[in-house]
Amino acid sequence: MANTIHNLKQLRTVNVTRYVTPLREGGSMPAIAEADDGFLYVLKFRGAGQGHKALISEIIGGEIARVLGLKVPELVFANLDEAFGRTEPDEEIQDLLKASVGLNLALHYLSGAITYDPTVTKIEPLLASQIIWLDCLLTNMDRTPRNTNMLFWHKELWLIDHGASLYFHHSWQNWEEQAKRPFMLVKDHVLLPQADLLNEVNESFKTILTPGLIQDILNLITDEWLNEDIFKSSQAQREAYALFLNTRIANSAVFVKEAQNAKEAII
Incomplete structure (x- = not known):
């Protein structure tokens, strides 16, 4: 009924290199961003309303779903550098980026989904x-x-x-x-x-x-x-x-x- 063979791997860590666009339909305002591995991700910010608790829920929920054989985009840790948001003209986004310096969570962006x-x-x-x-x-x-x-x-x-x-x-x-x-x-x-x-x-x-x-x-x-x-x-x-x-x-x-x-x- 479910795929019971699972290889639970440590989450990869990437560095965010480019803020592409906000996803404003999400209450916590995640964003599409590019990382140093060349891939696009949906970035979930630790500085958003529910903070790191939402990120904990993402890991627990996403990885339980994965081992049960359900399809979930790859989850990665995403480092945000202190200098990253300085050139962002939108004050709301700039504040979010400043509050999220350090380790965040991201999901592989499913282009065309x-x-x-x-x-x-x-x-x-x-x-x-x-x-x-x-x-x-x-x-x-x-x-x-x-x-x-x-x-x-x-x-x-x-x-x-x-x-x-x-x-x-x-x-x-x-x-x-x-x-x-x-x-x-x-x-x-x-x-x-x-x-x-x-x-x-x-x-x-x-x-x-x-x-x-x-x-x-x-x-x-x-x-x-x-x-x-x-x-x-x-x-x-x-x-x-x-x-x-x-x-x-x-x-x-x-x-x-x-x-x-x-x-x-x-x-």
């Missing part, structure tokens, strides 16, 4: 169920008909933008309990009508996402971004993410049932 339109294309039930399961695990509120955060590129469906996932970490209140709760916003998920194979996907994905694999993904996150005051160390914060995710996986029947109930309610 088109936004998934649910009125034009229906996704087959297995893939729809896989994406629903992933978003329920991650509590990803940002895959709605208004903003699907999915692209068609070379006739394949690619997932982008997991920055709104794991919203518990913006306050860390009752996060142990939140790990066991259903994902109520699944009712708004753009792929819910096609998700007919949630039970089958649940059985498959639970066997792939072992605690060891979750830890390997969390180890990709740079210590620099794991600096919450409520934790004694970056490792303690990693352990909290691990506990949340592993608890959620162990209790996946709860969010699967909620998704199935939500699906029945719209039929």
Whole structure:
């Protein structure tokens, strides 16, 4: 059902050499930028509204999706030099660049990709169920008909933008309990009508996402971004993410049932 062979590699690091254009449809104003490897990237800034927490969500969500066999653009760390924004005429962009000096995150730019339109294309039930399961695990509120955060590129469906996932970490209140709760916003998920194979996907994905694999993904996150005051160390914060995710996986029947109930309610 899913590709269980995965080679989890360290994220590459590139240096940003050219700011191409802002993507103003994103609330955090990401940008298309060129790096010293000659490729274009969608650059997510640490100085944006949700800061490095959105970047942590991107790594966790993107790399979990990847090991589950879903299509996600390559994620890289992107260094932004102190001098980079000095010639930028737009004051808002200049402020964002100044606040983002250092290590940021970027996704490989899928040139020519088109936004998934649910009125034009229906996704087959297995893939729809896989994406629903992933978003329920991650509590990803940002895959709605208004903003699907999915692209068609070379006739394949690619997932982008997991920055709104794991919203518990913006306050860390009752996060142990939140790990066991259903994902109520699944009712708004753009792929819910096609998700007919949630039970089958649940059985498959639970066997792939072992605690060891979750830890390997969390180890990709740079210590620099794991600096919450409520934790004694970056490792303690990693352990909290691990506990949340592993608890959620162990209790996946709860969010699967909620998704199935939500699906029945719209039929």
